Amino acid sequence: MPHVTYPGFPRIGRRRELKRALESHWKNELDRDGLLAVARDLRRQHWALAREAGADSVPVNDFSLYDHVLDAAVLVDAIPARYRGLYERDPLAGYFAMARGHQDATVDVHALEMTKWFDTNYHYIVPELVAGQTFRARPAKVVDEFREAVAAGHAARPVLIGPITFLRLAKTVDGSDPLALLDGLLPAWLDVLDALADAGADWVQVDEPALVLDLDDATRDAYRHAYARIAERSRVRILLATYFGGPGDDVALLASLPVAGFHVDLVRGEDDLSALLEALPDDAIVSAGILDGRNVWLSAPDKVLPRIEALRDRLGDERLWLSTSCSLLHVPIDVAGEKRLRGGVGEWLSFARQKIEELRRYADAANGAADARASLAAQQAVVDARLASPDVVRPHVRARVRGLTPQFAQRRSAFGFRKVVQRERFGLPDLPTTTIGSFPQTPDLRNARAAHRAGRLDDASYADVLREEVRRAVRFQEEAGIDVLVHGEPERNDMVEYFAEQLDGYAFTSLGWVQSYGSRCVKAPIIYGDVARPAPMTVAWSAYAQSLTERPMKGMLTGPVTMLQWSFVRDDLPRADVCRQIALALRDEVHDLEKAGIGIVQIDEPALREGMPLRRHAWAAYLDWAVDAFRITAGGVSDATQVHTHMCYSEFNDIMDAVAAMDADVISIETSRSRMELLEAFTTFRYPNGIGPGVYDIHSPRVPAEAEMADLVARALQVLAPDQLWINPDCGLKTRGWPEVRDALTGMVAVARAARERLTAAG
Numbered sequence: 055m056p057h058v059t060y061p062g063f064p065r066i067g068r069r070r071e072l073k074r075a076l077e078s079h080w081k082n083e084l085d086r087d088g089l090l091a092v093a094r095d096l097r098r099q100h101w102a103l104a105r106e107a108g109a110d111s112v113p114v115n116d117f118s119l120y121d122h123v124l125d126a127a128v129l130v131d132a133i134p135a136r137y138r139g140l141y142e143r144d145p146l147a148g149y150f151a152m153a154r155g156h157q158d159a160t161v162d163v164h165a166l167e168m169t170k171w172f173d174t175n176y177h178y179i180v181p182e183l184v185a186g187q188t189f190r191a192r193p194a195k196v197v198d199e200f201r202e203a204v205a206a207g208h209a210a211r212p213v214l215i216g217p218i219t220f221l222r223l224a225k226t227v228d229g230s231d232p233l234a235l236l237d238g239l240l241p242a243w244l245d246v247l248d249a250l251a252d253a254g255a256d257w258v259q260v261d262e263p264a265l266v267l268d269l270d271d272a273t274r275d276a277y278r279h280a281y282a283r284i285a286e287r288s289r290v291r292i293l294l295a296t297y298f299g300g301p302g303d304d305v306a307l308l309a310s311l312p313v314a315g316f317h318v319d320l321v322r323g324e325d326d327l328s329a330l331l332e333a334l335p336d337d338a339i340v341s342a343g344i345l346d347g348r349n350v351w352l353s354a355p356d357k358v359l360p361r362i363e364a365l366r367d368r369l370g371d372e373r374l375w376l377s378t379s380c381s382l383l384h385v386p387i388d389v390a391g392e393k394r395l396r397g398g399v400g401e402w403l404s405f406a407r408q409k410i411e412e413l414r415r416y417a418d419a420a421n422g423a424a425d426a427r428a429s430l431a432a433q434q435a436v437v438d439a440r441l442a443s444p445d446v447v448r449p450h451v452r453a454r455v456r457g458l459t460p461q462f463a464q465r466r467s468a469f470g471f472r473k474v475v476q477r478e479r480f481g482l483p484d485l486p487t488t489t490i491g492s493f494p495q496t497p498d499l500r501n502a503r504a505a506h507r508a509g510r511l512d513d514a515s516y517a518d519v520l521r522e523e524v525r526r527a528v529r530f531q532e533e534a535g536i537d538v539l540v541h542g543e544p545e546r547n548d549m550v551e552y553f554a555e556q557l558d559g560y561a562f563t564s565l566g567w568v569q570s571y572g573s574r575c576v577k578a579p580i581i582y583g584d585v586a587r588p589a590p591m592t593v594a595w596s597a598y599a600q601s602l603t604e605r606p607m608k609g610m611l612t613g614p615v616t617m618l619q620w621s622f623v624r625d626d627l628p629r630a631d632v633c634r635q636i637a638l639a640l641r642d643e644v645h646d647l648e649k650a651g652i653g654i655v656q657i658d659e660p661a662l663r664e665g666m667p668l669r670r671h672a673w674a675a676y677l678d679w680a681v682d683a684f685r686i687t688a689g690g691v692s693d694a695t696q697v698h699t700h701m702c703y704s705e706f707n708d709i710m711d712a713v714a715a716m717d718a719d720v721i722s723i724e725t726s727r728s729r730m731e732l733l734e735a736f737t738t739f740r741y742p743n744g745i746g747p748g749v750y751d752i753h754s755p756r757v758p759a760e761a762e763m764a765d766l767v768a769r770a771l772q773v774l775a776p777d778q779l780w781i782n783p784d785c786g787l788k789t790r791g792w793p794e795v796r797d798a799l800t801g802m803v804a805v806a807r808a809a810r811e812r813l814t815a816a817g
């Protein structure tokens with residue numbers, strides 16, 4: 055019978071137990087031992103859940119207190135010098151300082167950079183290296199968790215990030231080639247394997263998702279060199295894991311690496327399977343990622359079971375493992391207990407637990423078990439019923455998409471003309487200040503939202519709470535001297551879920567939490583049918599906020615690509631078509647905001663870069679429809695209406711043509727952690743429109759000094775014109791507290807004013 059396993063599991067807990075423990079620890083309400091006890095309990099619960107669901111073995115070291123890439127850096131002692139003193143005194147405080155920054159009477163350090171994990175919405179901490187970097191093994195975490203799993207009675211498989219992927223994901227602060235550090239890294243990395251072998255590990259899963267990227271010859275040579283060294287010394291069997299795609303033209307390279315087994319993504323990399331099977335050694339284990347680890351739909355047995363049977367005929371039971379395509383980190387834990395799902399949507403879904411149960415059914419059915427085959431037949435009936443459901447297709451939405459013409463994606467005039475009209479309308483100074491949208495959501499506000507959802511607070515009373523929060527945000531911004539205001543978004547639970555709840559075609563969970571980074575979790579909505587807007591979504595709150603002030607008030611929307619990317623998307627319609635449906639719904643909202651007198655509308659697209667295919671040859675097709683969707687959303691408004699967009703934690707160098715083609719009047723971007731490095735893409739390209747490079751890292755509890763923000767503004771002014779530069783934080787302020795926000799934004803305004811005075815004095 056095929057072996058059932060999975061590459062990794064969600065960490066945060068069914069009810070976000072890890073999130074609560076982390077945030078209590080950061081507030082000094084839970085000590086180190088208490089935090090580690092919560093983490094230990096979660097690991098044990100998750101291993102037990104997987105075994106009960108039918109897994110034959112479990113991965114370990116997929117659990118992290120913050121981020122698995124940061125863990126990989128610590129594993130080989132890649133701790134930058136500015137954190138080392140704190141780390142040596144208190145490893146946990148040093149670890150969190152790298153992730154979040156640290157500020158006290160003696161230590162004030164920025165967090166390491168953060169960016170997206172391949173093309174997912176998970177953010178990882180970027181390892182920071184230098185030429186001549188030294189490494190040494192710190193294997194305690196992975197060894198301890200392996201022993202913990204074995205003691206609990208599990209067949210356990212440690213998971214490590216492979217050396218080449220680690221170096222490809224890292225950043226060298228001196229501009230040197232990270233791969234030049236490979237020979238220095240390998241001895242420490244091999245010492246970790248030795249420690250696992252000494253602890254009794256048989257298999258070790260080595261994750262090398264970089265193998266599904268476009269590789270150059272130097273990277274290919276590095277793979278050959280590294281795995282030859284590993285094969286010479288390793289006393290464990292290596293399962294080399296790739297995911298998020300197939301090896302493409304590098305099938306031969308993958309198959310040539312001297313390892314005992316290969317995990318392959320047969321959801322995104324199915325086209326490479328035949329070539330891979332031909333190339334693999336005759337004794338290699340194949341871990342077949344047959345179920346989508348990144349989406350939530352129940353699989354179709356009439357497609358999956360024949361594929362398994364063909365693999366079994368080719369490989370036999372001993373060489374075939376059944377798995378998900380990638381770690382289950384990217385899906386919620388369990389459908390059981392979901393009460394908010396409309397109609398029969400719950401029956402259509404498969405979360406982490408259900409995916410392991412599916413794998414067990416497939417393995418048993420392939421082995422001839424009649425009850426498993428009957429269960430799969432019932433599953434197929436559910437899949438068929440979903441596709442035939444009248445809730446899925448809305449003819450008027452399909453007709454509207456078919457009726458799109460190029461005119462829908464056009465502004466009325468070119469940016470140069472719009473800029474003059476908008477400057478006359480708003481009368482803003484050079485270096486105008488604004489924020490990205492949200493303000494702190496206090497415990498009182500969250501409690502009021504929970505009480506309203508539970509029926510303990512009526513609609514009128516809840517609206518009073520929200521109006522007071524809007525007034526508070528507007529008063530503060532006016533007092534602080536911010537030029538373009540936002541209403542603070544107190545009514546919004548999440549930048550995607552809030553809109554999805556008001557659109558047809560979306561469904562929502564109660565406990566469908568997925569980790570975005572650290573303790574930050576999102577409840578991604580589920581697109582199950584055609585998307586339409588039955589009524590205005592934000593107009594009333596934006597108009598109310600504008601009535602409180604004479605200053606310009608931004609209307610705030612989440613863009614169509616981000617609404618798509620940060621949802622679980624239906625698999626029965628091309629993503630481009632779904633995105634255009636969302637764009638048309640949002641376009642209606644933009645036009646209604648304009649009619650209500652809102653002169654500035656921000657359409658956030660932080661997921662635009664994230665959504666790009668991993669292979670360069672597929673970029674153009676994606677960018678065509680993604681940019682088109684943004685332009686449909688913003689199209690048709692007057693020249694005097696200023697359209698903003700926001701993007702964060704992305705590399706823009708390769709897509710500047712597409713960013714310019716979006717034709718937003720102003721774009722704000724994350725730059726504070728990189729010290730304005732991301733701005734280079736916009737200046738090399740000579741981006742013509744307005745740019746707001748963030749000067750305040752909102753993902754850290756640090757309050758930046760005015761001198762620090764002034765330095766970032768000065769760097770920006772070296773490459774941007776004063777009438778082009780906006781001053782703003784990196785992102786929304788929802789997760790921060792009011793005291794730090796007041797201090798940081800007051801300082802930000804003072805920095806902008808001082809910079810204006812210097813510009814005036816300089817003529």
